[in-house]
Amino acid sequence: MNPIRLDSFDVFAAIVRCGGFRAAALERGVSSSALSQTMNALEDALGIRLLNRTTRSVSPTEAGQRLLDRLAPALSDIQLAIAEVDELRDSPSGTLRINAPAPAIDHYLCPLAFDFMDAYPDVKIELISDAAVIDIVEQSFDAGVRFGKQLAQDMIAAPLGPSLRYAIVASRDYLERQGIPKTPHDLVGHDCIKRRFPGGTLVTWRFVHGAEELEVTPAGRLTVSAAQNEVQAALAGRGIAHVLDDYAKPYIRDGRLVELLSDWSPTLPHWFLYYPNRRLPSAAMRAFLDYMRSYDWQAKG
Incomplete structure (x- = not known):
């Protein structure tokens, strides 16, 4: 041989x-x-x-x-x-590969990773955007990020960032033309910007107000597959958007979008970063977890 x-x-x-x-x-x-x-x-x-x-x-x-x-x-x-x-090195090194949905990367993993790389210059990071549920061990990822804590039993989960919420937003121009909805029931007849999951299912809009809960299947002329495009359409006056508020905050602050029905918006679970329950995570992974737990998310908000 x-x-x-x-x-x-x-x-x-x-x-x-x-x-x-x-x-x-x-x-x-x-x-x-x-x-x-x-x-x-x-x-x-x-x-x-x-x-x-x-x-x-x-x-x-x-x-x-x-x-x-x-x-x-x-x-x-x-x-x-x-x-x-x-473990014997003075400073952690190597490559961390993390699989996560785009919203988690956009608003949480990117700022966290950028600052972490300044603190640990010998560590490389790969952030792979993927909304599908995968086996991170089989795919050679060090960690993954998912919404909520519904994970495999052999995984350890740690909250990534603060709790989440959805925002209902529209441009002032649209609201001047079409009126302001006061309750979710008023969305009927409005041009809502729809979003479709990769699997084909349309996103429903969930609302909570006290003991009342309801879901609305949005109706409108435009359907997109990404939150960024929903925001683009809302900014262009094309209708009412339903997005994680991280996408809308900058435009609400500068007045280009108006938040609607905020008292109907439920608080959602965190993103969770999860990783295998191994005997010994790498020094780079342990350093990243420690850095994440002490990270000041409010300062980055």
Whole structure:
């Protein structure tokens, strides 16, 4: 058997995990051809094909899957060993990869990460925007962010930022033309800016006032898929928007948008940053968690 480089096994695992050479190459910051050469050398050394390759997909062969099943614990042990060595450094280092929905990145992770990187110059951070629920361990993320605390049992969760709320906003021009709704019931007949989730479901608008709770399915001519576009449409006088108030605050402050029905807006749970319940998180991850817990969110608001 020809000599085998140990990092070839990590490359193999990354290709399977990412579902292809291109995605694995982007994750690792190398070219697809470099990964292909590594895999060819590994298969030649073992004398067996590990991957089924087509123009549209890459998947492990039976031999490849068996090898991967045996490799997974060893690769995890290697990562832990590296983390233990990292503990001996004077300053945390390495790369933190965090998966989170765009609103959490826009308003919380970005300012937190920027300041953290000033305090810890040897740490690199990757913030990957994704609204889908994924297995962060399988996808090689150090942490993820989700709304609320509905997480897998083997995860630890820590609140990221203050509690949230939605804001109902419109431009002064729109309100002068169409009138000001006094209750959620008055939204009927207004041009509401609708937002559709990636899965196709329309976002419903939830309201709470004392003991009264109700949901409104907005009606309007414009449908978008991102909160930023809702705000753009509201600023252009195209209707009433329903967005997390972090998106609307700057425009409410400068008078370009007016908040409506604020006494009907319920307080929502935090964003939560979650991470695996491992024996030993890396020094960089521990430093990030400590920094997050002491972060002054009000000063950044």
